[in-house]
Amino acid sequence: MKFLKMMFGVLMFALLTAACGPQSAPPPAPADVDMSLRAEPEPPAVGDTTLIVTLKDASGAPVDGAALKAHGDMDHAGMMPVDGETSESAAGEYRVPFKWTMGGGWIVTITAQLPNNGGEITKTFNFFVEAVSGESIVNRQNHMNVTATPENPMNMPERADINVTP
Numbered sequence: 001m002k003f004l005k006m007m008f009g010v011l012m013f014a015l016l017t018a019a020c021g022p023q024s025a026p027p028p029a030p031a032d033v034d035m036s037l038r039a040e041p042e043p044p045a046v047g048d049t050t051l052i053v054t055l056k057d058a059s060g061a062p063v064d065g066a067a068l069k070a071h072g073d074m075d076h077a078g079m080m081p082v083d084g085e086t087s088e089s090a091a092g093e094y095r096v097p098f099k100w101t102m103g104g105g106w107i108v109t110i111t112a113q114l115p116n117n118g119g120e121i122t123k124t125f126n127f128f129v130e131a132v133s134g135e136s137i138v139n140r141q142n143h144m145n146v147t148a149t150p151e152n153p154m155n156m157p158e159r160a161d162i163n164v165t166p
């Protein structure tokens, strides 16, 4: 019975990996579209923000009708990435609701699926986010009420403060 269960597991794994194989359709060639990005409010601070993406074609005319995806990673490990998307625009300007979840360096990748099967363009932007909000790590540490003094560098309680229950 244990063997059968294991065989079933191996079979399922084989089926799943086969289903995730490379797609046969080649991606369409990306069009000559220029992408720029700014964030509001400026300068960036921890909390809600709006990423404003502007798309222009080679002649400088606004490009509407694209589907945008934003993906944000921090420049250090161990953070949950932040994602956002929109398909709405006006005069080539797309507003993506986003959130800076921590102060520090961010790498934001914008992917735009262009209209009329115009292909996909991707661009990466760097931001530095100030840790000024109450949600920031710096403030969270302050709220822990830990004060280290030269006499007591580790802020350890005095011996008399420790209650030993028998």
Ligand SMILES: [Cu+2]
Pocket (backbone or CB within 6 Å): 074, 076, 079, 102, 103, 104
């Ligand atoms: Cu972080």
